[in-house]
Amino acid sequence: MSNTLLIKDKQLKLDKNGYLQELAGWDKAVAEALANKEGLALGSEHWELIHLLRNFHQQSGLIPSTRVLVKLIAKEFGEEKGKSAYLMSLFPDAPLKKICKIAGLPRPINCV
Amino acid sequence: MTLHLINKSPAKSSALNECLSVLEASNNSSSAILLIEDAVYSALKHPANMALHEKIKKLASPCYLLKEDLLMRGLHAELVEGFTIVDYAGFVQLSLDFKKVQSWS
Amino acid sequence: MTLKNILIIIRQAPYSSLLPAAALDVLLTAAAFEQPITLLFMGEGVQHLLSAQNSTGSGMKNISKALPSLELYEVDQVFMEKDALANRKLENEKLVLQVESLSLNQIADAIEKADQVFNF
Structure with missing residues (x-):
């Protein structure tokens, strides 16, 4: 797996798990390229959650657990979306790891 | 029923002072303080x-x-009264006698 | 899983050492295991509640930023020592979170009631 992400004239370093090394280098094009590597095309529902997660991280300094992220989604966008099935449908398999990676955040360490 | 463990010198840490303030205000006297390491100063x-x-x-x-x-x-000559001296075996016994032990960092 | 009432006391001032950040790690870990948690700021520790903190560029973690989000982790029992802000002439400062005050007598009770106390 390549450890750099090339976007037009930008070259971004990735760690061994494919997460951005310099979090400041993130922008929408980077997110799309990272999502592409995961086989995902980002739609408005993905963006809604990505922005929510990035704002939460910026404000709190925390990376939420899946359970906390689902609660955060419920609080922000209502009970209908605040379900792990909804998160799973947008970011399949390992939703928390995937959304953190695409949102340009560090790899979540607690997987509880 | 708590054994309060303190290990810092009073010149460097307010741990003993804060612990005493809490115990002073407490209604029960079933707790104890044990000073170890630099806290013996x-x-x-x-x-x-x-x-x-x-x-x-x-x-x-x-x-x-x-x-x-x-x-x-x-430090055995210049101690004030009011303290009880215990050895390691006494330390172990105290840890067993109290419901819980908490260390004040 | 057995539930334990955990009391986490933070007495060290912000940025004085790595202990306050360690306290937050212990808290988040215990919360992940759904243990009932009480968080208490005592003595110099009350300064973690001051909202004007900014640790950008210091490389140190500003744990106050995490405090308003603790509710999402179901940690809603957050207290501070009564008068600890006033004793420092900080009683009119803006706080990151409104928390109830406990007297020293109530703090003694909280320590007795907890199954496990982590004192930072």
Whole structure:
């Protein structure tokens, strides 16, 4: 797996798990390229959650657990979306790891 | 029923002072304090320790000193009254006698 | 899983050492295991509640930023020592979170009631 992400004239370093090394280098094009590597095309529902997660991280300094992220989604966008099935449908398999990676955040360490 | 463990010198840490403030305000006297490592300097007859000694004297809970840490530092002559000296075996016994032990960092 | 009432006391001032950040790690870990948690700021520790903190560029973690989000982790029992802010002439400062005050007598009770106390 390549450890750099090339976007037009930008070259971004990735760690061994494919997460951005310099979090400041993130922008929408980077997110799309990272999502592409995961086989995902980002739609408005993905963006809604990505922005929510990035704002939460910026404000709190925390990376939420899946359970906390689902609660955060419920609080922000209502009970209908605040379900792990909804998160799973947008970011399949390992939703928390995937959304953190695409949102340009560090790899979540607690997987509880 | 808590054994309060303190290991810092009173010159460097407010741990003993804060612990005493809480125990003073408490309704029950079933707790105890054990001073180990550098916290044994709290028992020296130093003017800076006078306020602590006043509080300890009035306290219903006992205040213990670990003998090995006193001897190691050569502190056996100049201690104020009001403390009970225990050795390592006594430390173990205290840990068993109390429901829980909490260390004040 | 057995539930334990955990009391976490933070007495060290912000940025004085790594202990306050360690306290937050212990809290988040215990919360992940759904243990009932009480968080208490005592002595110099009350300064973690001041909202004007900014640790950008220091490389140190500003744990106050995490405090308003603790509710999402179901940690809603957050207290501070009564008068600890006033004793420092900080009683009119803006705080990151409104928390109830406990008297020293109530703090003694909280320590007795907890199954496990982590004192930072």
